[in-house]
Amino acid sequence: MKKLVILVVEDEKLVRELLISYIREILGDMQVDIITSSTFSLAKQLIQTNQPELVFLDIRLQDANSFEQIEELNIKDFKLVFTTAYSEHMADSINNLGCFGYLLKPMSLQSVKTIFDRFFAERALPEYKKITLKIANKQVLVSENEIIYCQADNNYCNMFFKGEKQLFTKTLKEFEKTLSPDLFVRAHRSYLVNKNYIKSFDAANNKILVEVDDVAPIEIPVSESHRKKVSELF
Numbered sequence: 001m002k003k004l005v006i007l008v009v010e011d012e013k014l015v016r017e018l019l020i021s022y023i024r025e026i027l028g029d030m031q032v033d034i035i036t037s038s039t040f041s042l043a044k045q046l047i048q049t050n051q052p053e054l055v056f057l058d059i060r061l062q063d064a065n066s067f068e069q070i071e072e073l074n075i076k077d078f079k080l081v082f083t084t085a086y087s088e089h090m091a092d093s094i095n096n097l098g099c100f101g102y103l104l105k106p107m108s109l110q111s112v113k114t115i116f117d118r119f120f121a122e123r124a125l126p127e128y129k130k131i132t133l134k135i136a137n138k139q140v141l142v143s144e145n146e147i148i149y150c151q152a153d154n155n156y157c158n159m160f161f162k163g164e165k166q167l168f169t170k171t172l173k174e175f176e177k178t179l180s181p182d183l184f185v186r187a188h189r190s191y192l193v194n195k196n197y198i199k200s201f202d203a204a205n206n207k208i209l210v211e212v213d214d215v216a217p218i219e220i221p222v223s224e225s226h227r228k229k230v231s232e233l234f
Contacts, residue, residue, distance in 0.1 A: 003031045003234075007052040010083065011038040011062050015105065019056060019083070022112040040064035044072060052078050054119060056103070059084040075099065079122075081115055083107065129180055133159075135166055144183055148197050148212055149220065150175050152190040162212055187230055188223045201234050203227075 006023060010016035020034055035050055037043040040061050047055065055078050059067045067082070079100035087104060101115045128145040151158045152172035159166050159175070168175075176184070176192055187193050187208055199211040201222070208230060210218040222230050 003033050004054070005033045005035065005050055005052040007035050007037065007043065007046055007050065007055045007078075009037045009040070009043040009056065009061070009066070010058045012058075015058075015083075015107075019107065019112065022107070022109050023116075025109065026113050026116050038062065040066050040069060047073060047078070053123075054079045054081065054100075056081045056083050058082075059086070079119060128183070131178060133166070133168070144180055145194065145196060147179070147184075148194055149210060149218075150179075150184075150192040162215070185229055185233065186226050188221050188226060191220050193220060195233060198233060201230055203231065 004027075008016055008019055008023075010019065016036060016038070020036070023032075023034060033050070035046055035052070037046055038061070040063050043055075043057065043066075046052075057066050057080060059065065059082055070080075073080075081101040081103055082099055083103045083105065085105040087102075101118070103111055103115065128143045130141050130143050132139050133142050134140070146161055148160045148162065150172055151160070153167065155169075155171055157168050157170055157172045157175055159168060172190065172192055176186060179192065183195060184192050185195055185198075193208065193210060197210045197212055199209045199217065201208050206222045206224070206227065207219050208222055210220055
């Protein structure tokens with residue numbers, strides 16, 4: 001799946017490195033790209049080219065007072081967290097600008113964790129649609145996210161769940177019309193894959209890697225006709 005991209009804008013090296021260490025400690029093994037800038041001008045460029053979801057922005061930078069120049073950034077495109085040693089802009093930041101958070105220096109691990117707790121609460125995955133499937137002669141209500149991927153088998157379709165698979169007397173094309181396009185991507189004429197289980201994309205060999213808990217990773221081919229749609233996930 002697409003990595004979380006975080007931008008840290010801070011001109012004090014020690015503060016920047018401390019914040020990055022807190023972020024890595026909080027996120028653990030989660031896939032994340034942390035990009036950095038020490039100036040407001042470079043930060044503007046990085047926001048355009050990298051499209052971060054979360055930006056930690058120091059107010060008093062060497063080349064700008066970022067609070068005064070915030071209109072140069074489209075903060076509706078990401079969550080903005082001001083970092084500063086001064087509390088003078090706190091009320092305006094939250095009440096008028098609508099920034100996501102405000103970290104006072106010296107920042108602590110707990111204060112940064114509070115930001116991420118709120119961030120992930122708002123970023124939480126939506127409630128998944130449920131579909132009815134006929135399994136072992138019974139109609140069973142299944143959450144879409146329980147389906148890892150579907151594989152065509154002539155006029156039938158194998159559907160893979162955690163630890164099991166079921167064969168259905170429907171075509172892959174029929175299931176593609178039923179399942180949510182926001183959750184599933186067609187990787188190949190024979191495969192429809194749940195985006196939440198895609199770990200990586202091997203562009204050189206046109207393969208995606210699907211991982212589920214402790215089960216061995218599964219390689220699924222990506223056809224040229226579906227390559228663009230798959231690459232857009234990363």
